[in-house]
Amino acid sequence: xxxxxxxxxxxxxxxxxxxxxxxxxxxxxxxxxxxxxxxxxxxxxxxxxxxxxxxxxxxxxxxxxxxxxxxxxxxxxxxxxxxxxxxxxxxxxxxxxxxxxxxxxxxxxxxxxxxxxxxxxxxxxxxxxxxxxxxxxxxxxxxxxxxxxxxxxxxxxxxxxxxxxxxxxxxxxxxxxxxxxxxxxxxxxxxxxxxxxxxxxxxxxxxxxxxxxxxxxxxxxxxxxxxxxxxxxxxxxxxxxxxxxxxxxxxxxxxxxxxxxxxxxxxxxxxxxxxxxxxxxxxxxxxxxxxxxxxxxxxxxxxxxxxxxxxxxxxxxxxxxxxxxxxxxxxxxxxxxxxxxxxxxxxxxxxxxxxxxxxxxxxxxxxxxxxxxxxxxxxxxxxxxxxxxxxxxxxxxxxxxxxxxxxxxxxxxxxxxxxxxxxxx
Amino acid sequence: xxxxxxxxxxxxxxxxxxxxxxxxxxxxxxxxxxxxxxxxxxxxxxxxxxxxxxxxxxxxxxxxxxxxxxxxxxxxxxxxxxxxxxxxxxxxxxxxxxxxxxxxxxxxxxxxxxxxxxxxxxxxxxxxxxxxxxxxxxxxxxxxxxxxxxxxxxxxxxxxxxxxxxxxxxxxxxxxxxxxxxxxxxxxxxxxxxxxxxxxxxxxxxxxxxxxxxxxxxxxxxxxxxxxxxxxxxxxxxxxxxxxxxxxxxxxxx
Numbered sequence: 069x070x071x072x073x074x075x076x077x078x079x080x081x082x083x084x085x086x087x088x089x090x091x092x093x094x095x096x097x098x099x100x101x102x103x104x105x106x107x108x109x110x111x112x113x114x115x116x117x118x119x120x121x122x123x124x125x126x127x128x129x130x131x132x133x134x135x136x137x138x139x140x141x142x143x144x145x146x147x148x149x150x151x152x153x154x155x156x157x158x159x160x161x162x163x164x165x166x167x168x169x170x171x172x173x174x175x176x177x178x179x180x181x182x183x184x185x186x187x188x189x190x191x192x193x194x195x196x197x198x199x200x201x202x203x204x205x206x207x208x209x210x211x212x213x214x215x216x217x218x219x220x221x222x223x224x225x226x227x228x229x230x231x232x233x234x235x236x237x238x239x240x241x242x243x244x245x246x247x248x249x250x251x252x253x254x255x256x257x258x259x260x261x262x263x264x265x266x267x268x269x270x271x272x273x274x275x276x277x278x279x280x281x282x283x284x285x286x287x288x289x290x291x292x293x294x295x296x297x298x299x300x301x302x303x304x305x306x307x308x309x310x311x312x313x314x315x316x317x318x319x320x321x322x323x324x325x326x327x328x329x330x331x332x333x334x335x336x337x338x339x340x341x342x343x344x345x346x347x348x349x350x351x352x353x354x355x356x357x358x359x360x361x362x363x364x365x366x367x368x369x370x371x372x373x374x375x376x377x378x379x380x381x382x383x384x385x386x387x388x389x390x391x392x393x394x395x396x397x398x399x400x401x402x403x404x405x406x407x408x409x410x411x412x413x414x415x416x417x418x419x420x421x422x423x424x425x426x427x428x429x430x431x432x433x434x435x436x437x438x439x440x441x442x443x444x445x446x447x448x449x450x451x452x453x454x455x456x457x458x459x460x461x462x463x464x465x466x467x468x469x470x471x472x473x474x475x476x477x478x479x480x481x482x483x484x485x486x487x488x489x490x491x492x493x
Numbered sequence: 494x495x496x497x498x499x500x501x502x503x504x505x506x507x508x509x510x511x512x513x514x515x516x517x518x519x520x521x522x523x524x525x526x527x528x529x530x531x532x533x534x535x536x537x538x539x540x541x542x543x544x545x546x547x548x549x550x551x552x553x554x555x556x557x558x559x560x561x562x563x564x565x566x567x568x569x570x571x572x573x574x575x576x577x578x579x580x581x582x583x584x585x586x587x588x589x590x591x592x593x594x595x596x597x598x599x600x601x602x603x604x605x606x607x608x609x610x611x612x613x614x615x616x617x618x619x620x621x622x623x624x625x626x627x628x629x630x631x632x633x634x635x636x637x638x639x640x641x642x643x644x645x646x647x648x649x650x651x652x653x654x655x656x657x658x659x660x661x662x663x664x665x666x667x668x669x670x671x672x673x674x675x676x677x678x679x680x681x682x683x684x685x686x687x688x689x690x691x692x693x694x695x696x697x698x699x700x701x702x703x704x705x706x707x708x709x710x711x712x713x714x715x716x717x718x719x720x721x722x723x724x725x726x727x728x729x730x731x732x733x734x735x736x737x738x739x740x741x742x743x744x745x746x747x
Contacts (some may be wrong), residue, residue, distance in 0.1 A: 453594070
C-alpha cells in the first residue's frame with residue numbers, strides 16, 4: 069500500500085445531468101463541483117483512516133446499464149414496494165393506491181409534482197461539504213424514492229424500497245428522501261442488493277417532524293465482490309422518534325455513515341447495527357449522534373461478527389451541545405472475532421459541552437464467553453453447536469428492533485445459515 | 494455410581510485437591526461441607542469437566558467408566574448434571590429452546606428419538622411446576638435478568654427436565670431466602686430415586702434440614718477430614734470447622 073494517492077481507476081462520470089427541474093440541476097452541479105474539489109477520501113482523512121477504498125478506486129466502474137434481476141427473495145407481500153434495478157425504476161406494487169397523506173413516488177416525478185418538498189429537503193440533510201460520497205451521489209441523476217407522510221398520517225403497511233445493482237464493474241447512486249411530517253408514522257425497509265462486482269453509493273435523507281415516528285430498516289446484501297459506500301442522514305424534531313436497524317451482510321467493502329441530529333427537545337434516536345464480514349472484507353459503521361437541544365435521548369447498539377482476515381470498524385461519536393442539558397446518550401459496540409486474523413476497531417468518541425448529562429459507552433472485542441460456552445456444554449450440548457448458538461445469539465440481539473416480521477425472520481434464517489452450528493470451523 | 498480414588502487437582506500449578514477418596518452408590522445423597530476455599534467448588538468443577546483444572550493424579554469412575562476421559566458434554570449426556578453456583582446469563586438464547594436442544598442431545602446419546610415441540614412443552618410445564626418456576630421465565634433468555642433465587646430454581650428445573658443419574662448441586666442454597674430454599678429442596682427431594690444420586694455441596698447446615706443426606710463429608714484444605722452421617726452436619730453447625738484439623742500428620746501426632 070502506498071501513502072501517495074495514485075490516480076484511481078474509477079473515474080466517476082460527472083456529466084451534468086439534464087434535469088427537467090432547475091432545482092435538481094442546481095443541486096447536481098454544485099455537488100459535481102464539490103466532488104471535484106474533494107476527490108475520493110484518502111487514509112490521511114481521519115474519518116477514512118481505517119477504511120481501504122481500494123475496492124472502490126481500483127476498478128473502472130461505469131454507470132450500470134439497464135438490466136434485469138430476480139428480486140423475489142426481497143419481496144414483502146404485506147408491503148408497498150418500489151423497485152429499482154441499476155438506477156431505473158422497474159416495478160411498483162400498491163404505490164399508486166395509497167391512502168390520503170401517504171406518498172411514495174420516484175424522485176424524478178416528485179420534482180414535478182412536489183417541488184416544494186424537493187426544494188426544502190433534498191440535499192439539506194446529507195451534507196456535501198465534508199462527505200465526498202454524498203457529493204458524488206448528488207452529482208448524479210438522482211434516481212430514487214420520495215416518501216412523504218402528511219401531518220398526522222399514520223401508515224401501518226411497511227414501505228419497501230429495493231435498490232438492486234447487477235453486472236460487473238458497474239456503479240449505481242440510489243437516493244431516498246423520507247419526510248415524515250408532524251405526528252405521522254411509518255415503517256420503511258430499504259434494501260441495497262449487489263449482484264456481481266458492483267458498487268452502490270446510496271444516500272438516504274430523513275426528516276422526522278415533531279411527534280412523528282419513523283422506523284427504518286436498512287439492509288446491505290452484496291455478492292462477495294460487491295461494495296456499498298453510503299450514508300444515512302436524519303433530523304429528528306421535538307418528541308419525535310427515529311429508529312434505525314442497519315444490517316450489512318458482507319461484500320468487499322460495506323460502509324455506512326450515519327448522522328443523526330436531535331434538533332427538538334425530547335427527540336429520541338435508537339440506532340442498531342449488525343455487520344458480518346469474512347474473507348478479506350471490510351465492514352464499517354461511522355455514526356455521529358448530535359444532541360443539539362436539551363432532554364433528548366439516544367441509544368446506539370452496534371455488533372459485528374468477523375471471520376477469516378476481515379476487518380470491521382465502528383466509530384461512534386456522541387456530540388452534546390453546550391445547552392443540551394439532561395441528554396441521555398448510550399452507546400455499546402461489541403465485536404466477535406471468530407478468527408485470529410480478523411481485526412475489529414471500536415472507537416467511541418464523546419464530545420460533551422453540557423454538564424448535566426448522562427452518557428454511557430461500552431465497547432468489547434473478543435471471543436465467545438467461555439463461561440457461557442461451558443454452561444451450554446455442561447448441559448449436554450456439544451462444543452460446535454454451543455458456539456453456533458452463542459454466535460447466533462450475539463448477532464440476533466440487534467435484530468429485535470426490526471418491526472417487519474417477514475424481514476426479521478428472513479434475516480434470522482440467514483444468520484442461522486451464516487453463523488449457526490454448521491458453520492463453526 | 495461414582496468413585497473417586499486419590500484425586501489430586503491443581504490449577505495454575507497450585508494444588509487444590511490433595512487426594513480425595515469418595516464412593517457414592519446409586520440412590521444416595523452425599524453432602525460435602527467445608528469452609529470457604531477448602532476445594533468444594535473445585536471438586537464440582539472437575540467432575541463436570543471444566544478444562545482449566547488439571548488432574549495431577551488419581552482417577553474417577555462414573556458408572557464404571559473413566560469420567561476424566563470424557564469431555565463436559567459427554568459427561569452430561571452420560572447423566573451427570575451440575576447445578577451451577579453462579580448460573581450464567583446467556584442473552585439471545587431462549588430458556589426453552591436451549592433446554593430442548595440439551596434434552597434432545599442427551600436423548601440422541603441414549604438412542605431415543607428427539608422430543609417434538611408439543612411433547613416437550615408438556616414436559617416443560619410439568620417440570621416447571623415442581624420448582625414453581627414462573628412460566629414467564631421459560632420464554633426469556635437463559636437466566637437473563639433472573640433474580641438470584643430464580644436462577645437457582647431454573648437450575649433445578651433444568652435438572653428435572655434432563656433427569657440425570659448423578660446431580661451435583663454447587664451451593665444451590667446460597668442467595669436463597671427461606672421460602673425459596675424450601676421450594677428448591679422440595680424440588681430436589683421429589684427427584685430422589687433409587688437410581689439417582691446427589692452430591693450436595695454447601696457451606697451451611699440449613700439446606701440439610703430440608704434435603705436429608707445419607708452421608709456428610711467435611712472438606713478442608715483439599716482433603717476429606719471427616720465423614721459421618723447426618724449428625725455430623727449438626728455438629729458442624731454448632732462447633733464450626735476449626736476443631737477439625739486438616740493436616741493428617743498433625744492429626745496422627747495428636
